[in-house]
Amino acid sequence: MNILSKEMVLQVLVWALQAIGVVVFAEALRGIWWLVNMLFVQPPSDPLRHLPGPDAPKMRNHFRETMDPMQTPETHDRWRELYGKTFRFHGFGSFDYRLLSFDHRVISYVLNSPTFEKPWQTRRILSNLLGRGIIATEGDEHAFLRKLISPAFNTHFIKSLTPLMFAKAEELKYKWDNIVSSSSPQSPEKLDEKTESATIDVASWLSRTSFDIIGLTAFDYSFDALNDETDEVYNAYKTMLDAQAKGPGFKRILELFFPILETLLPDQHLRNLKRSQKVVRATGLRLVSEKRAAILADMSAKNGQQKDLLSLLIRANLSENHNQRLSDDEIVNQLSTFLFAGAESTAISAAWALHHLSLDTSIQDQLREELLSSNALSQQDPTAAIDALPYLDAVVRETLRFVPPAHGTIRVATQDEVIPLSEPIVLRTNELVNEVHIKKGSYVHIAIEGLNYCKDIWGDDAREYKPSRWLNLPPSARGQPGLANLMSFSYGPQSCIGWRFSLIELKIFLATLVTQFSFEPAAEIGKYNAVITRPYVRHKFDLGPALPLKVSRLAS
């Protein structure tokens, strides 16, 4: 009996091993076929191969040339000169043809057509991080969320949030003032000189301020990060978002393709991430339930003032058909998305603005002169007053043009498609064509920075930081389809929903800080692209994103 059961166990083991062997063999075959198909079968039939463009050896890619902001301006200029406005380059190797175009007809077609979606890799990264927020969705789900969320970002509502933005900008001003005071030896002679100064990492302080603003305006939650960085939810969000700040490592990329690795080979990073997500979700769910209870209880609030985006979202959700309503979890995903998409991008733009003002004192002086002579900050309606200042507007837009936080975006064709061109191109076969054929699965790269640097749109000085261009834009730039006359917020159904929010926040930051301090460079700054274009101190990349400036208090 014993012997029999041993034999049976052995037999079962053998069968199990055979079954595993068959599965492994089948998977290996599938993998080999996938590789052969990708490397040898698909490329010869890819219509993009006929387009002009740079060639690459089998396993070399063009990612650095197309995505590293320290290289892209030169690369784009060179490639445009050689290949024209629409061409192809290589993704993971010479087998991987990708479309790159500086033709707005192509861009507009791709950004507006339902055939083109964000690649699954982008959406998986985003939803692994934030849950399924609007930025990670497509099709009907996206359209539904966009309709639900859009009212929360209208001009009127954003204007109601500006007192909070002003209050936080003032708080930042006092923080910097204290830093300057504590690092400058006090002496009476110095009071009317511009010598009281300190070196401040403006990127980090602006990030703390911007987090505080989104916390309060989006979900009425005080991170109070400007005071200290101890709040548990703030730190949880920082852990989640900082994971992106140095770019994905090799293991993260492998996990994207083989999610099972997260379970098989957990590491400290993943454990921290999961812990942070738990903290964010628990607090988010609590806030949603408290807000909803308050809204339901307070019938008079039906037409009353909403003071945060969450209340607006809950109210819009409550008026939806019962079976279409978002769950509390789904609402929390949207809040995390606002934080992810809005906090760092606006803070980094403000830091880039101060950087460029520090590099050109005449621009800085002109801006300060406009702000002081208009007395905009002391007006009864300071939001309207600063919003009406042409040079402030020019500095903000020029900064967003010159260093767009989103360096580019990518779309993938979900079926074979024909994209119209605004001007014909000559294929490698010498054929003149008015359209580009693209097959299902091909990637289209939208070079946001590249489009912002186009000489045929912006003029020969496109690669100079020059706010004055906005006071007299060339007609080619005036007709740009992008939001705020730029590509920086993209356009089409998936364009930035928070663009008005960030424009006014940037203006409030600059108006508050430039009237109080002057800025000079404190280090050589480089830029790198990890989800957004971030500053770092040259030769000190390991320290992470930073933008130190010499900040001096102006004589009163």
Ligand code: HEM
């Ligand atoms: C300087 C600041 C900002 C820049 C440059 C910026 C840029 C962008 C860009 C380029 C996209 C499109 C991404 C793509 O198609 O791949 C986008 C989408 C989005 N942005 Fe912004 N953004 C900024 C600030 C904000 C703020 C403050 C918020 C919210 C508070 C926000 C919320 C969103 C959301 C929710 C989406 C997804 C929209 C959708 O999928 O329909 N952004 N942003």
